[in-house]
Amino acid sequence: MPARLLILALALLLSACARGPDTDGLKIYRHSLGGAPSSLDPVQSATVYANHVVVNVYDTLYAYKYLKRPYELKPNLAAAMPEVSDDGLTYTIPIKKGVYFIDDPAFPGGKGREVTAADFVYSMKRHFDPKMRSQGAWLWAGRIEGLDAWKKAGAHYDQEVPGLRALDRYTIQIRLTRPYPQLIHTLAQGFSAIVPHEAVDYYGREFSVHPVGSGPFKLETFDSVRAVLVRNPKYRREPIDLAYEGYDPARHARYGIAGIEGKIPPLVDRLEIHFIKESLSRWNSFTKGDEIQYATIPKELLNEVLLQKQPKIVLRKRYADKYFMLAGLENGFVHTDFNMKDPAIGYNSDPERQKRNHALRCAIRYAFDWAERNRTFYNDMGFVFPGIIPPVVPEYDPDAPRDALEHNPDKGRRLLAENGWTADNLPTLTFGGVASVDSRQMFEQFRGWLLKIGYPREKVQFDSYASFGDYNRAVKQAKVMIIGMGWGLDYPDAQNTLQLFYGPNASPGSNASNFNDPEYNRLYEISSVMQPSPERTRLYRKMNRIVLDACVTISGLSRRNIYLWHKNVISYPDQSIVGGFHLKYVDVK
Amino acid sequence: MEILQYALRKFITGIPLILGVTFISFLLMVYFGPDKTYELAGKNATPEQIAEIRHQLGYDRPFLVRYGEYLRELVTLDFGYSDSTGERVSHILERTIPISLALILPGFVLGNLLGIALALVAAHHRGRWLDKLIMGGSVVGMSISFLIVIIAFQIIFCSNYGLGWFPVRGWNVYDFWDYLRYVTVPTLATVFVALGYNTRFYRAVLVEELGRDHVRTARAFGAPPAEVLFKHVLKNAMIPIITRIMFSIPFVVVSGALLIESYFGIPGVGLVTYDAITTGDQPVLKAVVGLTAVLFVLVLILNDIFYKLVDPRVSLQ
């Protein structure tokens, strides 16, 4: 190996004969993301970044319409929306015929074969095979008849799973253990992408960097700074129907999107997705002109780039001349939770102390100043809302009372005094956070507020963790007392955020606060099997109220992102939910 | 022949070093390093899933068994697959180390050459204003954060807010001119920062040499300054200089330059190593640490041989 290294190094330095890929005349689009995926195996596609690549090299049964907002599902590899039985337990899904995997040495003769319903069954089974190290199994755990039993019996792929069958070559049938209204949403995620078993067997562990799919693109190279995808010549030809995709002239005409009507995706020959963590480096590359063509504005430069922020966002002329802009709220939110498992501020075997803890948490919440936090860290553009139902989901209540967001140090002080809290008996508060300038500053800001309700300075401390992995581990082991977290929506349904406070989801699950309220749990279980309806929305909002009254979280703020792209690019971008699905519709003039 | 025997003997005595490094590093990785389990566990993991993942990653096996396996991997140079991406570790290293080398070498060489040159000037004019000026410059270089230098250079030389002569990010190197385009600004940044440290150190060494009797004698005999500097001073000063240079090599080669790679979008081994450390990707870490140790031992041997060649008073005993 050392000899090979040396030769490679010399070759790189002295080569005048090696030529790059011939990109003359090709249409190239260079996208950028704020982070990198580690694995491209759908079974591990847990991050937004991985999803962007996965949904472009693989097919999922369903996807989201390109332009429709609020988001709406549409068939992708499926031929139609599913046929659901009356009891809501059986889903029958037809898939399109004549869809082929790309050519790859994994297939006999190197030619990719047709995609069948059995491939979907195989892909889903992989989530329950321990050897595959799935990160998405939680979406379907305990929901599909026989799947968990299949796993317990040793995960043999030749064994049938009663709830997951290919009725024939092109028909899938899923049988659930109880109604799961969000099932179709899960079938639009990268996790559910369809993979051929030949490739998994052939490449083994390296399958995660050597994808073989049936999506609009195929992967050419992948490293820690970018992924290069090229058009898949075998991709099914489906002309764009803009009306179907949700085109609305009032919102979309100014970006020139009408021009892609009738064209056949993918519209570019070569798609480069650059992974750039440093916002300033990303911005420099974006403004260069011949590098990336899409970026978000770095926080530090917002005042330099924007002319005004309220009531409408407007770019300064020299930027408005060169770039299109789209501003939108993220599909997620940030919030700060209290760890209820910690008897100092949460559940306590002494009912008197538990009551006082409740008052303490509410007092701390009064100290929190959302307006100032928004101004300092989110450029005054974040959207603050009470509770855990963010503004982007249909069940959001714009008229919900905002008392939980109130910044009132006097009320905080009074609460503490009324409940027997003094500077001597107040518990030491420990904030957890990743080791970074922002976390530290957020902590120092919060500490400053706590001083105003009478908290002694030495009793407010910061526990910094070297990396997000360490922090995450501590949170999942319920070791962090006050947890600053963000949540990205997996699908546009409030159930995805309400499950964050469902008792059985406590650590190591996603319920980082370890909240466990019997009434909340009851309402959650009832609403989780209901289809969207006004009654369900009422229940959701009631649950939101329970969380707010318990003062278990200080929530929440949805960040506003501003996307810019070069004017020769025809696109309507989206970071998540539609996310990577939009890339096949991007055209370059 | 004698040198070869000496080298072989030294290598054998270098084995405890490799063992020491790998043992301690592995100890650190296993007991104090980040735990990959929770990253792989996904959003709503159950305790059973977590136990499964730990088993997959091999975390539940006894320490010495895993250490023995590590040594075997080092000997066969087969480190398995990355726990993060699943790619073969040897593929990752083959792909990234040449790039890091090509990136860092110019800066490394230039930084040291310029440092020696500046130090010669400063030492020659010792105590006078030119000396103080160079030393002041060195201190500035040493005090400025590398990050600020990178950001400033990127804005000044690459971006459209500055000169825009060079690309901001990327490494599409297919011929020599591409190479120059992509490596220039990173090299400038590296040299700028390293120059301060290098000059300061080399000057001290040279000043010490300048004070030696044989130099005074040479001057007394009327030797021109250039001859004094190069023939008498530099040769003797080479020992600490070369020592310093040689010992920076293993880290430069295998660990890469993280900040540069991150800001300039260069897919080298620095990024890979840093990610491995912060996420606890043990296969990659084992490879990087093991190879660094081996390189280190090689450098030690070379350094000792070099001492022998340069200073006849030093014996190989």
Next chain:
Amino acid sequence: MSATAAPAARPVSESLWGKAWYKFRRDRFGMAGLAVVLVYLVIALGVWLGLWGQHWSSVEGPMWAPPGPDYWLGTNIIGQDIFERAIYSTKTAFEVGLVVAVLSTALGGVLGALAGYWSNRWPDELILWLMGVLDAIPFYLFVAAIAFALQDNPYAMHIAMIATFWTTTARLVRGEVIKLKNFEFVEAARAIGLPQRLIIFRHILPNTFHILLVQATIVFVSAIKSEVILSFLGLGVKDGVSWGVMIAESTQEVQAGHFSNFVTASAFLFVLVMAFNLFSDALQDALDPRKVSA
């Protein structure tokens, strides 16, 4: 030893230290450097005694206030007084920088001398092995591990830094000592029967002072810069601020056009390091027995 012409009445002491002090006093740059270092020391002591710099963490001020009568050097993004923070950081710098620089240089010097004196025998092999092991382990890995292991120890950071910084000094001293031990003065010392301990510490080691001094100043700066990284890893100043932290904060601020934080911290750091350098250069010259006059 040649006789020096003593100015006016006071006789100059003939010892190494006496002559050194005499020469040092006449070096203006060196005295200036010393004066500045002493000023910083006084500032640090004042912070430590609670006289000033105590309000470095209060978030009273407006965001990014410009320098003015209320906030002498302005405020940072969360409204903290930059001047207070810079003053408090002086204490941190001395606590960390000085302690680490002195201890790691001393440790490196001693171990390096021992290794060099007995080169190629077992003390040398052992110390070389130890140095090699410590150097070859990636810095972040090593430091993160110490962070974890010594979590509640207030000196965890100092220990981590000393443990990594001594090796360079030791290596250089070792190389120098290998050269020196073959000089005649060592042979002469041996011939008159001096014990090895004295030969090493009284005769050989002082000849490596130039390396030690320079390394100390380099380590001082490195310690302050490493302290930033270590603070973030949870090791460093748990409840405090340093110039390094201020510089890290300011990285984002300068891009938005606010330079006060960055300039303040960098200037404070630069001036102290420069003063240290001038001081150590003058000291090096003064201690050099071959330089008869300044």
